[in-house]
Amino acid sequence: MPKPKKPTEIEQIVAEKEEYLNGWKRAMADLDNYKKQVGKEKEMVVQFLKVNSVSGMLPIVANFEKAIGAIPTEQKESEWTKGIVAIKIQLDELLKKEGLEKMITVGQKFDPNLHEALLEEESEGEEGMILEEFEPGYRIGERVVKYPRVKVAKKRN
Structure with a gap:
């Protein structure tokens, strides 16, 4: 070897x-x-x-x-x-x-991660759509600084 x-x-x-x-x-x-x-x-x-x-x-x-x-x-x-x-x-x-931006809510789909629902109201429109804004919401970039308080549509019974 x-x-x-x-x-x-x-x-x-x-x-x-x-x-x-x-x-x-x-x-x-x-x-x-x-x-x-x-x-x-x-x-x-x-x-x-x-x-x-x-x-x-x-x-x-x-x-x-x-x-x-x-x-x-x-x-x-x-x-x-x-x-x-x-x-x-x-x-x-x-x-x-x-960098503060006011969030657009009315007419948008409700997202519990972005919005605070105060009321639900029966509506002819699509369920889960935001009908009214009680207090505006604000964000900086993707971070929500203040959650908007809104009224959300629900289906009529």
């Missing part, structure tokens, strides 16, 4: 080079994965902070809407009223820049 051949010095160096190169490639892949993970975590933190800050402003938006809706007709053209409306528009624009 022949003796196994001893690797030459060059073969040993080539084998070491391959080992080091493979280790370097693994380390680079690990670094790339780490960077991606940190990027995702950073995005999640930013989104969380946006949702928290924006959700705190939603009651203010609702109060502005109620106040503007309660302005007597004879005062709708006053400078004071126009100022209040302008402030509301500025607030809406600020929230929109932060």
